[in-house]
Amino acid sequence: MTRYLLSRTAQALLVLLGAYTIAYLILYLLPGDPLAILLNAAGRDIDALSPAEIAEARRFYGLDGTPLERYFELLWNALHGDFGFSASKNAPVAQLILERLPQTLALGGLAVAFSIVEGVGFGYLAASVRSPVLARFLARLPAFGVSLPSFWLGLLLIHLFAFTLGWLPAAGNDGFRSLILPAFTLSLYSAAIYAQLLIRGLEAASREPFIVTAYAKGLTRGEVQFRHAFRNAALPIVTLVGLQIGNTFSGAVLIETVFTRTGVGRLAEEAVLRQDIPVVLAVVTLSAAGFVFINLLVDLLYPILDPRIDHASKG
Amino acid sequence: MKVLRRCFIRMFRRRAASATIVALSALTFVAASREQASGAGSRATTLRIAFNADNPLLTSLDPFQVYWIEHRVVLRNVVESLTDQDPATGKIIPWLAESWETGADGASYLFKLREGVTFSNGEPLDAEAVKTAFDADKAFLATSPGAFGAAFLEGYDHAEVIDPHRIRIVLSKPNAGFLQATSTTTLAILAPESYKRSAKERSLGAIIGTGPFVLASYTPDVGLELVRRKGYGWASHAVDNGGEAYLDRIEVRYVPEASVRNGQFTLGETDILWPRDPFSEADIRVFKGKGAAIASRSLPGPAYNLYPNVAAGRPLADPGLRKALQKSIDRTSYARTVYSDDFPVVQGVLDATTPYFKSEKEKLAYDPEGAARLLEAAGWTLGKDRYRYKNGKRLSLLYVLWTKETAGDLLLQDQLRKVGIELKLSFLVPGEMITALSAGKYDLVALYLTRGDPIALQSVLDPRFAPTGSRAAARNVFPPEIGPAAEKLFDAGLVATRGDDRARAYGELQDLLIDNNLAFPLFERVWQTALTGKVSGFAWTAEGFATLSSVRRTP
Numbered sequence: 001m002t003r004y005l006l007s008r009t010a011q012a013l014l015v016l017l018g019a020y021t022i023a024y025l026i027l028y029l030l031p032g033d034p035l036a037i038l039l040n041a042a043g044r045d046i047d048a049l050s051p052a053e054i055a056e057a058r059r060f061y062g063l064d065g066t067p068l069e070r071y072f073e074l075l076w077n078a079l080h081g082d083f084g085f086s087a088s089k090n091a092p093v094a095q096l097i098l099e100r101l102p103q104t105l106a107l108g109g110l111a112v113a114f115s116i117v118e119g120v121g122f123g124y125l126a127a128s129v130r131s132p133v134l135a136r137f138l139a140r141l142p143a144f145g146v147s148l149p150s151f152w153l154g155l156l157l158i159h160l161f162a163f164t165l166g167w168l169p170a171a172g173n174d175g176f177r178s179l180i181l182p183a184f185t186l187s188l189y190s191a192a193i194y195a196q197l198l199i200r201g202l203e204a205a206s207r208e209p210f211i212v213t214a215y216a217k218g219l220t221r222g223e224v225q226f227r228h229a230f231r232n233a234a235l236p237i238v239t240l241v242g243l244q245i246g247n248t249f250s251g252a253v254l255i256e257t258v259f260t261r262t263g264v265g266r267l268a269e270e271a272v273l274r275q276d277i278p279v280v281l282a283v284v285t286l287s288a289a290g291f292v293f294i295n296l297l298v299d300l301l302y303p304i305l306d307p308r309i310d311h312a313s314k315g
Numbered sequence: 316m317k318v319l320r321r322c323f324i325r326m327f328r329r330r331a332a333s334a335t336i337v338a339l340s341a342l343t344f345v346a347a348s349r350e351q352a353s354g355a356g357s358r359a360t361t362l363r364i365a366f367n368a369d370n371p372l373l374t375s376l377d378p379f380q381v382y383w384i385e386h387r388v389v390l391r392n393v394v395e396s397l398t399d400q401d402p403a404t405g406k407i408i409p410w411l412a413e414s415w416e417t418g419a420d421g422a423s424y425l426f427k428l429r430e431g432v433t434f435s436n437g438e439p440l441d442a443e444a445v446k447t448a449f450d451a452d453k454a455f456l457a458t459s460p461g462a463f464g465a466a467f468l469e470g471y472d473h474a475e476v477i478d479p480h481r482i483r484i485v486l487s488k489p490n491a492g493f494l495q496a497t498s499t500t501t502l503a504i505l506a507p508e509s510y511k512r513s514a515k516e517r518s519l520g521a522i523i524g525t526g527p528f529v530l531a532s533y534t535p536d537v538g539l540e541l542v543r544r545k546g547y548g549w550a551s552h553a554v555d556n557g558g559e560a561y562l563d564r565i566e567v568r569y570v571p572e573a574s575v576r577n578g579q580f581t582l583g584e585t586d587i588l589w590p591r592d593p594f595s596e597a598d599i600r601v602f603k604g605k606g607a608a609i610a611s612r613s614l615p616g617p618a619y620n621l622y623p624n625v626a627a628g629r630p631l632a633d634p635g636l637r638k639a640l641q642k643s644i645d646r647t648s649y650a651r652t653v654y655s656d657d658f659p660v661v662q663g664v665l666d667a668t669t670p671y672f673k674s675e676k677e678k679l680a681y682d683p684e685g686a687a688r689l690l691e692a693a694g695w696t697l698g699k700d701r702y703r704y705k706n707g708k709r710l711s712l713l714y715v716l717w718t719k720e721t722a723g724d725l726l727l728q729d730q731l732r733k734v735g736i737e738l739k740l741s742f743l744v745p746g747e748m749i750t751a752l753s754a755g756k757y758d759l760v761a762l763y764l765t766r767g768d769p770i771a772l773q774s775v776l777d778p779r780f781a782p783t784g785s786r787a788a789a790r791n792v793f794p795p796e797i798g799p800a801a802e803k804l805f806d807a808g809l810v811a812t813r814g815d816d817r818a819r820a821y822g823e824l825q826d827l828l829i830d831n832n833l834a835f836p837l838f839e840r841v842w843q844t845a846l847t848g849k850v851s852g853f854a855w856t857a858e859g860f861a862t863l864s865s866v867r868r869t870p
Contacts, residue, residue, distance in 0.1 A: 036749060089374045089535065090518050155574055163578040170584075171575050172568075173537065260570045262536045270371045270536075273718060275746025 008299060012292045019288035020078070020281075024071055027277045035063050039087075061087075078285060084278035086271075093282045096267060101286075103173055104263035107186065107255070108248050110179055114187035115248075116241065119194025120234070126195065127202035128225060139199050145192030150251055154185040154258040171260035182259040186251050190244040194237050201233025208232075235306055242298035246291040360563040362850070362868050365585040368571035372745055374535045375518035378503045379452050379464035384614070384765050384842070384859070385589070387500045389567060391860040392541060394503035394524030397426055397445070399551035400495065400767050400857035405615075405670040407494050410551040411440060411504060411525065421489035421812035422470070424497075428480045432549050434506035435529045442482040444507050446474040449484065451510040452502070459514075461786075466774040467496035469809075489810040491817055492770035495670075499766065499858065525549070527560040527864035541565040541863075550864065555854065560864035580845060581605050586868055587853070588845040592721070596655040598845075606848040614840045614859040615669040616771035618661045621714070621759040621835040624791040630712060631758050632794065635693045637832035640712075642686035643734045644727065646679060649838055653723040661836040664772070664825045668859070671769045671821040675829040679836060686734045695735065703735035711737040712758040715751050718744060723837065753787040760788050763840060767857045769821040770808065776828075777805045792833055801827060 035058055058064045065073070077084070083093035119142075126138035161181055162170035169178045205211060206229055214224045252265030264283055271279035370383040378390050399410040409415075412426035432440040452468055470486035470493065477483060486493060496502050506523035520533035527550065528541035543560045550557045570576040573590065577598060580588040594602070599609055623631035623640075631637055650658040659667065663675040695703035695710050703710040712731075716724060720740050728738040738759075743751055751757050762785045764771045773780050779802075781789040793801050804827065807820035828834040842859050852865040 036753070088372055090515050091374075155572075158575055158578065163582055166582070170579055170582075171570055171572070258572050258575070260568075260572060260575060262534075266536070273744045273746075274372050275744065 005300070008296060012296050015292050016285070016288055019292075020075065020285050021071075023281055023284040023288075024074065027280055028067060028070070035061060074281070078282070083282035083285075086276050086279050088274055088276055089279070093278045096279065097264060097282055097286060100262060100264045100267050103261055104249065104252050104256070104265055106179060107183055107252055107261065107263060108245070110183035111186035111248050111251075112190070112241065112245055114183050115190035115194060115244065116237075118187060119191035120198060120237065122191065123195035123198030123202070124225075124230065126199050127206075127229075128222075142192035142195040142199070145188050146196070148188065150185055150189060151254050151258050153188060154182065154255060157181050157185055158259075173261050178259075178261075182255045182261060185258075186248055186255050189251065190241075190248060193244065194240065197237055197240060198233055201236060202229050205229040205232045235302075238298055238301060238305060242295040245294045246287070249287055249290065360561070360868060361566055362562050362564070362587065362863070362866060363566045363568070363585050364587045364589055365568050365570050365576050365579060366589050367569065367576075367591045369536045369569040376520055376522055376530070376533055376539075377514060377517040378500050378505070378522070379455060380459075380462050380514070380518065381500070382463040382764070385569075385591070387765075387858070388589075388860040389530075389539060389541070390500040390503065390522070390524075391526075391856060392528045392565075392863045393522060393526045393530050394500060394505060395526050395549075396498050396500070396503045397428075398494065398498040399553050400498045401553050402855055402857040405668075405767060405857060407498055408551055408553060410498070411445075411549070412497075415494075417494070417812065421491065421810065422486040424484045424486075424494065425477075426482050426484065426497075428482065429549055430480055432525050434508075434523050434525050435544050436506050436508055436523050438506045438508060438523075440504065440525055441479045442474075442476040443479070445482050445504055446476055447507045447510055448504045449474050449502075455514055464501045466770070466780050467492075467499060467501045469493070469496075469780070489812065491809055491811050492768050492773075495766075495768040495770070500860070528565060531564075536569060538566065538568040540567070547864070550862070553856070554862045554865060555852065556865040561852070561867045562863065565863060577601075580607070580847070583847065586847050586850050589842075591842075593654050593658065593841050593843045594845065595653075599655060602845045607845045608848070608850075609843055609845055610853055610855070611841050611843045612855040612859050613659065613666040613668040614765045614842050615666055615767040615857065616765045616840075617664060617763050617775055617834075618666045618836045619761060619763060619838045619840050620664060621761050621837060622776070622788060622792045623833060623835070624755055624758050624760070624788075625794045625833070626755050626791050629755070629758055630710065633693070634794075634831065635689055636695075636710075639686040639689040639693075639734065640731070640736065641679065641829075641832045641835060642682040642689070643731050643736060644679075644835060644837065645681040645683075645730050646837065647681065649723060649726060649730075652726055653721070653838070654841075659839045659841065661839045664828050664834050664836060665769060666839050668857075669767065669769055669771070671818050673822045673825045675825065678829050683734050690735065697735050701732070701735060702737050709737055710735060711739055713739050713741055713756070714759040715741050715743055715748060715757040716761075717748060718742060727837065749787075752785075752791075755787075755791055759835070761837075762788060765840075765858060769817075769824075772821070772824060773805045773809065777802070780805075794831075797827070797831055797833070 035054070039057060055064070063070065074084070081094060083097070085091075086093050086096060089096055122142070126135060126141070129135045129138060158170045158181060161168045168181050172178050202225070211224060211228055214228045249265070252263055253269050255261070256263045256266040257269065264286070267279060268283040270276075271283065366385040370386065373380070375381055376386055376390065378394055381387060381390065395411055397410060397412040398407045398415070400406070401408050411429055411432060413429045414427045416425045418424065426445070428440065428442060428445065434440060438444065449471060452464055453471055456462055456465055456468060470488045470490040472485045472487040475483040475485065503524060509517055509521055509523045512521040519535070520530055520539070522530050527544050527547045529544050531540040531542045533539040541564065543563050545559065547560070548558045568585075570579065576585070576588060576590060579585045581601060593611075594609065602609065623637060625632045631640070647660050650660045662679065663673055665672045690703055690710070694705045696705070698704045698709070714724070719742060724740055728740065731738045741757070752760065762775050764775050766774070775781060775785060776789050776792055778786055778789045801824065804820050804824040808817055808824065811817040811820055844853070846853055849869045850866060852867050854862055854865055856862060
């Protein structure tokens with residue numbers, strides 16, 4: 001098990017390094033002079049500077065040296081928690097992210113919780129109904145949830161719950177109440193996918209021989225469904241939750257704008273728009289790290305959830 | 316759907332939060348309780364303003380660096396200037412300086428300061444403080460030559476303190492716009508303490524002024540809070556209420572999503588709705604239905620103009636094509652369609668509220684037939700696809716846009732299609748825009764600046780003065796044969812000390828831009844706010860900002 005853990009962690013680090021490298025390549029080697037962009041964000045014009053000043057500015061922003069040297073320097077700094085300085089935000093990138101991260105973590109966390117409750121709840125319900133017509137109808141419904149654009153859904157929910165019913169605030173970062181609508185909006189896509197997966201899983205499980213055995217033992221329909229079919233069908237959802245967490249955080253980019261929240265998603269969106277390279281690089285690295293960590297956690301959870309899976313034997 | 320909805324509603328009503336939800340959301344409770352602790356107190360006299368998103372490019376409240384007009388509205392109520400500009404006449408009137416004399420050469424100004432004025436930290440406003448402010452701005456400019464305040468401080472050399480209440484500002488060369496500059500937020504006088512802090516700290520809110528409100532907090536992208544300054548009493552004559560503000564607090568929120576912003580307003584969660592773009596006819600109808608009033612003012616400075624890239628090899632280097640383009644734009648239907656029936660139709664290069672504005676209405680008449688004739692004569696013939704071609708090449712113009720298009724951009728595209736010109740919209744993020752402008756890879760770009768003096772034209776179009784970002788575009792506006800003449804007019808406007816001379820110089824400059832079709836006005840930059848029925852006393856300043864000390868809000 002230790003060996004598996006070590007190899008899996010090494011893999012995770014490799015993925016992280018890959019994500020960082022690709023982000024660096026895309027951002028720094030894009031056409032256009034990163035120095036001109038950085039200077040512009042700081043309110044200066046590269047054309048107005050003398051060659052000596054340009055060289056000085058290049059050193060100041062860490063843009064001197066070859067791209068490879070810069071890459072290693074940035075990586076070294078990032079490993080020490082120094083993600084550079086955002087010229088247009090007038091703040092160190094690490095500070096910006098630390099300020100914004102709690103908002104996005106709360107939103108993402110609640111959205112994941114919502115999506116599990118909604119997705120599993122709905123999937124379970126849909127597989128439990130006896131009427132074949134209703135069951136088919138319910139089984140088709142998640143496809144609708146997958147195809148709803150989240151910004152549109154967000155605006156719709158704002159109109160219903162904030163402007164028409166007045167139950168929840170439409171926007172802002174003011175506490176738990178302001179988190180419910182954005183988290184729900186963000187959760188629906190993942191929830192629909194979990195529901196689809198669970199409905200299919202339960203359907204497949206219901207044809208398995210052990211289900212027949214369970215019925216033969218005299219268990220009720222509810223008991224068979226929950227104890228035998230559900231436990232088997234739910235396992236793939238765990239994998240998917242790990243993957244969906246990544247989507248949830250990228251979805252935060254849209255949701256945070258619609259709901260006027262200040263999180264990492266909006267920080268990333270604005271940083272991309274003004275080509276604030278240090279911020280984009282830090283956000284990409286951070287989300288990649290989160291993604292890798294969650295998926296590592298999911299992998300390690302498997303043997304606990306399903307004793308038949310044993311990582312040690314593979315290693 | 317009904318079942319689903321009932322399901323959701325029930326879910327929320329019960330607040331059916333599972334243990335997991337509670338655990339995961341513990342983080343937000345911390346943030347929440349902190350938010351709710353503040354602000355509960357004096358609801359009755361708190362005014363809530365909703366603006367569009369905060370400046371995405373530059374986080375700064377430092378008056379000397381700020382170009383973002385929403386920030387300038389706020390600053391106008393926190394920091395004050397030597398002079399004020401009368402919103403009705405555009406004349407410069409006393410404020411922190413009760414009188415002044417202009418030197419015979421137009422290169423020095425002797426200001427006599429009003430006595431008894433203090434900054435909100437208790438420091439007195441005296442000649443030393445004014446000198447500190449001007450010198451600090453000059454020092455900042457030395458480190459950051461592209462800063463917004465550069466054009467306002469143009470020519471400032473040094474200040475001589477004559478006695479505690481008299482100061483002479485000496486310019487190294489005449490600058491006719493300087494007196495107006497002393498009335499702007501850009502050259503506002505901050506307390507000496509503010510200049511002991513770094514420019515970065517000032518950007519993040521270390522702003523101490525003499526105004527009727529004090530900046531209590533600023534959270535970039537979220538909002539800011541102003542509180543009433545006790546003992547205030549030195550407003551300029553342009554302001555109705557000369558004493559302390561009627562409001563206790565002002566809460567400003569940045570709300571990027573228009574429908575959310577509008578919804579909050581109609582629900583009464585916002586008292587003043589103040590987006591960047593004018594309202595649509597439909598919005599106005601909804602707001603008025605809720606008892607709201609709409610206040611409008613054209614922002615002084617250039618109108619919303621498109622400027623051509625006339626560099627050799629680009630299609631708009633051809634004067635005939637520029638003329639045809641000018642004739643192809645239907646400005647009346649632009650104002651009516653995109654905005655509303657009573658929206659003013661743009662009449663010239665400048666907005667009508669700018670001093671020395673000259674109407675060029677006749678020259679900007681819509682004349683699609685005339686445009687077609689010009690194009691026909693120049694050899695651009697209509698192809699099967701209704702676009703014009705010459706030597707097998709389609710007549711196509713590249714219009715670079717900041718991030719996204721508006722309804723107006725699409726309408727313009729449609730208007731040009733009618734005469735056979737293809738307008739390609741190219742959406743660029745700010746970083747790409749800088750690259751595109753410096754490389755000259757565009758045909759049309761929109762630039763503007765808000766300032767209550769025609770000198771604003773120089774800041775936009777004169778490459779010697781244009782700020783960072785638009786300098787490259789300014790270089791591409793004038794063909795080599797017209798550039799020197801334009802430069803001469805810019806200089807004449809800058810050094811003229813008599814009103815008549817300025818009127819002549821800027822009148823000729825406006826003519827030059829329209830006669831040579833080097834500016835394509837699209838619409839008057841009208842700023843609109845919607846005010847709930849509870850708000851009264853709202854008044855615009857000359858530069859299209861607002862004095863909030865006269866505003867009252869009934870509970």
